[in-house]
Each structure stands twice: as C-alpha cells, then as structure tokens.
Amino acid sequence: MKYNVDKDGMYGRFGGAYIPEMLYPNIEKLGQVYLEIIESEEFQKEYKMLLKDYVGRPSPLYKAKRLSEKYNTNIYLKREDLNHTGAHKINNTVGQILIAKAMGKTRIIAETGAGQHGVATATACALMDLKCIVYMGDTDIKRQAPNVARMKMLGAEVIPAMSGNKTLKDATNEALRDWIANPEDTFYLIGSVVGPHPYPDMVTRLQAIISEEIKEQVMEKTGRDYPDYLIACVGGGSNAAGTYYHFLDDERVGLIAVEASGMGVDSGETAATIAIGDEGIIHGSKTFLMQTDDGQIVEPYSISAGLDYPGIGPLHAHLKDTGRAEFLSATDKEALDAAMELTRTEGIIPALESAHALAALKMKTFKPEDVVVVTLSGRGDKDMETYMQYFMPHPILPKGEG
Amino acid sequence: MNRINELLNRKDNILSIYFTAGYPELNDTVSILQSLEAAGTDLVEIGIPFSDPLADGPTIQASSQKALENGMSLKVLFEQLKDVREKVSIPIILMGYFNTVSKYGIDNFLSSCEAVGVDGTILPDLPFKEFNEKYADTFGERGVSNIFLITPQTDDERIKLIDSHSTGFIYMVSSAAVTGAKRDVSEKQVRYFERVNTFNLSHPTLIGFGIRNHDTFKNACRYSNGAIVGSAFIKMLEEEGNNKEKIESFINSIRTA
Numbered sequence: 001m002k003y004n005v006d007k008d009g010m011y012g013r014f015g016g017a018y019i020p021e022m023l024y025p026n027i028e029k030l031g032q033v034y035l036e037i038i039e040s041e042e043f044q045k046e047y048k049m050l051l052k053d054y055v056g057r058p059s060p061l062y063k064a065k066r067l068s069e070k071y072n073t074n075i076y077l078k079r080e081d082l083n084h085t086g087a088h089k090i091n092n093t094v095g096q097i098l099i100a101k102a103m104g105k106t107r108i109i110a111e112t113g114a115g116q117h118g119v120a121t122a123t124a125c126a127l128m129d130l131k132c133i134v135y136m137g138d139t140d141i142k143r144q145a146p147n148v149a150r151m152k153m154l155g156a157e158v159i160p161a162m163s164g165n166k167t168l169k170d171a172t173n174e175a176l177r178d179w180i181a182n183p184e185d186t187f188y189l190i191g192s193v194v195g196p197h198p199y200p201d202m203v204t205r206l207q208a209i210i211s212e213e214i215k216e217q218v219m220e221k222t223g224r225d226y227p228d229y230l231i232a233c234v235g236g237g238s239n240a241a242g243t244y245y246h247f248l249d250d251e252r253v254g255l256i257a258v259e260a261s262g263m264g265v266d267s268g269e270t271a272a273t274i275a276i277g278d279e280g281i282i283h284g285s286k287t288f289l290m291q292t293d294d295g296q297i298v299e300p301y302s303i304s305a306g307l308d309y310p311g312i313g314p315l316h317a318h319l320k321d322t323g324r325a326e327f328l329s330a331t332d333k334e335a336l337d338a339a340m341e342l343t344r345t346e347g348i349i350p351a352l353e354s355a356h357a358l359a360a361l362k363m364k365t366f367k368p369e370d371v372v373v374v375t376l377s378g379r380g381d382k383d384m385e386t387y388m389q390y391f392m393p394h395p396i397l398p399k400g401e402g
Numbered sequence: 403m404n405r406i407n408e409l410l411n412r413k414d415n416i417l418s419i420y421f422t423a424g425y426p427e428l429n430d431t432v433s434i435l436q437s438l439e440a441a442g443t444d445l446v447e448i449g450i451p452f453s454d455p456l457a458d459g460p461t462i463q464a465s466s467q468k469a470l471e472n473g474m475s476l477k478v479l480f481e482q483l484k485d486v487r488e489k490v491s492i493p494i495i496l497m498g499y500f501n502t503v504s505k506y507g508i509d510n511f512l513s514s515c516e517a518v519g520v521d522g523t524i525l526p527d528l529p530f531k532e533f534n535e536k537y538a539d540t541f542g543e544r545g546v547s548n549i550f551l552i553t554p555q556t557d558d559e560r561i562k563l564i565d566s567h568s569t570g571f572i573y574m575v576s577s578a579a580v581t582g583a584k585r586d587v588s589e590k591q592v593r594y595f596e597r598v599n600t601f602n603l604s605h606p607t608l609i610g611f612g613i614r615n616h617d618t619f620k621n622a623c624r625y626s627n628g629a630i631v632g633s634a635f636i637k638m639l640e641e642e643g644n645n646k647e648k649i650e651s652f653i654n655s656i657r658t659a
Contacts, residue, residue, distance in 0.1 A: 294502065
C-alpha cells in the first residue's frame, strides 16, 4: 500500500505529529492502540452492527439516470446523504467513540465548523452516554443555529471559540487546548483526516467503509469491481479519503478531488488549499496549507462551511505530490449551480460540500462507457437558507412582515 | 561559552521573562529587553507571534494577534535585533511555533540567530525525535541551544531521554494547562517536581506556566533553578504599556514579597 501511512505516521513527506510535549503522551498512546482496537473482533462486531442498524448502511449506490444522459456517461451517486444525521461524518464518530470507550475515556471533545461533525459526535455520545463538549467558532455558532440546537438537544455543551476569525480553525485550536488541560479523562474526537498522526489514518480507516461498499456495489451493478473515476469534495478530506481508500493502489481508477475555490482561486477569498497553498504545519500535521510568506495561516473562505479549512489531510497532500489524484476546484457559483442541477434532474438536494464534487462533472469529459462514482457526502437540509438566498432571493412575505 | 550555560552555572533562582515580539507596539521589542535587563531579569524569551498558537492561553494569544496586526514577523524581528548585543547582554531565547521557523528556513533562521546573538530556541511543536534526527547537529554547530519541555504527564524514561539530549536547561511545564492558567501549587504538582528532582538530571530546570507573582516564583524556585513568567508580564504590558518604571516594579514584585 504505497499511498498509505508508514510506521512513523508519514505519507511520503507529509503527516507526522507536530505537537507540543503536553500532548505527546496522549497521541503516543493512541498511536500504539488504535490499530489493535480497530482490528479487534469486539470492535468490528459492534462497529459493523452500528453502521448497519444505527447509521443505516450500506448506503445505496444510485445510478443517476437523467444526469448520466446529460453527461453521456454512467454516473453513480454514493448516497452518504442518507446516513443517520445526514452525512458521512457519523461513520467516523461511531468508530472513534468505540475507540474512546475501549481506552476508558469518559469525556469527549470535538471541533466543528458547520456543525455536522459536532452533531455526529453529540449523537454518538448520547448513544454511549458520554459527556460531550463541542468547540465551535463564535461566527459559525451564529451562522448555523439549527445544528447548534441539535447538539444541545443531544446533550452536548457547545463552547464558542472566540480567537481568530472564530471559525473552524479556531475551534480546532480550542479543542487542542482543552486536551492539553485535560489529558487524563478526555478523548479528542477529530472530524476529518487532519491533525497529528494517528488521526489521519484512523479517520481514513473509519471512513473506508465507503469504498469497501463502492467496490461491491459497482461489481453488482456493472460486473466489474472498479469504477473508472471516483469523485469527492475535499476540505480536510475525510469523505474523499473514505471514497478512495480501497482503490488507492488500483491505478485503473482515476481519483478526482474537488476543492472549494470560493470566489475564485486567485480572488483571495478561497479555500482551495492545493491550488494556492504550500508545505507547512497546521494542527499538528505537515501538509499543504494556505499561509503568508511569514508562515502565518491564512483565513479561508468558501460558501460551504464544511470545506472552509486552510489545510488539507496529509494523505491528500501525498496524493497531490505523487500525481495519484487529480485536484480540481469549484467556485461558490459552480457548486450552487451543480446543486440545482442535481435537484432538478434527480430530485436530490445535496449538501453544499457535495455540490462541489458534482461541479466536477462539467470540468471533465467522460467516455460513454465510463463508470463514474460521485460521493454525495451529505444532504442539503442544513444549506436551505443559502440555497433560498441564491435561487429565490425575493422574500416570500411582503416587505414589513418578515 | 553560550550565555545560557554561563548564567545557569553561575546563578540560582533564575527569573526568566517571556514577552511577545512587537507587542504592545511593533518597535517595543528592544526597549522592553533593555528595561528587563536593567530591572535584573536573568533571561528573556521573545515570543515569535503565530496565527494559531495552540499551546497558549487567551493572554498570549491576544498579544500574538496584536503583534501580527502591528506587522511583526521573523524578518522584522531579526531586523530589530540587529544591534541588540550592543545594548543587552543577558541570554536571549526565541520561542515560537515551528511553522514560522520552517517557512523562514531552518538554515536562514540559525544564521540570523547567530548573527544577532540569539542563544537558544523553544519550539514546542517541533517533535523531540525530529529535532534530534534532523536538526540537532546544525543547532550545535551554530551554538544555538534548543530547549525541550517536560510536563506532569511525561513518563520517567522520556524525562531521562530528554535530559540526555538537552542543551541549556529543561523547561518544566508546571501543570496540564496552556499558558496563563491560574492554578495554585497543588500536592500533585509538588509530587511531580519532587519526582523529577529524584532523577538528578544533568541539566538545570526552569519551571513555567502559571508563575505570576512572588509566591508562585518562590515556590517554583524550591524545586528548580528558577522560573519563567509570561502571561502575567504580558498582562502588565497590556495595562501599563511599555514603561520602564512599571517593568522594574513588576520584576521587583516577583523577586521580593
């Protein structure tokens, strides 16, 4: 597995654990036990049961007929949007919560941007009766009120991150500070394939169920066990990592990653890390990141809060470096238009994040016989306000009654 | 001999002060250094401001953000420190997150340190192992000490390992916390300090995190060669600005009851 993490936690020259000594014992311990726990029969039994009966897996692989006709190829959607809580995030949180329990931890902390990972974490904690603290940027708390309400109803304490721009990056810093101050009883449940080793690998393995199912489902539907292309959106990159995992070494499969370029790659208002970033260290991992010439991390921008991150998982940095994956980017507008296109051709309202993956269909030319799988990482319920503002900007109520 | 070792050989109850470069005003760095030396500070740690200081509490975070807004960067800092050795003779350590240093370039960074007379570095998120494998020799050649941290969670074996690779002193983080936490010395902490002392480490230790007044300083000195004050000093700067007399009375208030 030449694209996988090595024994030092590196993906080629990326990854590692650039953390202060205060976090060393926790990270070291987790690195020692995570594989053993994940591979244990007990974990596998419970994890698989929860994925099936609680999350609702396997998620369908749906042949999008009208969309396929439009692009004159064969487009399949991997329906992570149909999972419990509405996105792929839950695959990871039910897995990590079992690891936390196996390690005897009693207090769970998490960071969240749009609130999807926060909700998935609060859900897993409610299920397992564990204390849950979610750090969320103060700006995001104001933007994502419904998810804040969900987390609170699920019993989580939502703590506003007040530093920096008060978004995901700052929430992650606050969660790491909490872990520094509470090293004994606390498990940090990271929501993407970012952070110090072993998080990128651990989260990748917990999301790998996506590609495990794709492999079987593509076989079932097409008679061969690989697609020609796998397309996924990338912020930190967890749904993409899960989508690629079982095909990383199968070079017949083209891997396409779509970043969010916001107002445009060169607009200064972007989250397209691979497009404009360079090597550095963010949240304990060596990877590509958006930074100034002085090494200060730049605030990203995307209409999609789930892709609004100035770094990218080290696996993806390595896939870029080796040329194994092709990195594209979609602007806010391209993503919004792709969301409407899917809605009107297939009757599926995608999450804004997933809409970026769909936008890639216009950027590539596929052969009529190609099998193209797009991971629909989440559903669009949480984004209705944004969609309404963009597509139906005229108020429904007469002025003065709003 | 390196100024840090010279100081540690000669003196006990060392008082080290941390402050953020370019705070409260961009050009305060050198005059704060001079005031600190005049007031009897033994050692200074100059913080390189970073956008994402994940081991720091709100006080140092806010000072970093202000310093960045003021226009501070490593380039500007080395420019400010160009003639510092004509004005200040106490040891100077630069403390910062690894991304700013690696972006500047390790070799460039060490050349600049050597050129202006910086004696050591504290880079909390540069892993101990990576430093030893990749950078220890170069730091040694340039005469720059890199100081490692130990914490109450660091196990005995690792403390001894860190001691065996240390230069200068060992930075003993007082408790599981980010900088600026106001915790009184607990029994648990005392047990940790005493545990470390039983190892008869070959390097001196300085205690940091939570040291903020005479009592906490005196207490730390009972178990170590001295202590580091950071957030409390920054808070004073925030309230009083860069003021020579106030800096002097702050240092006096730490030294004497």
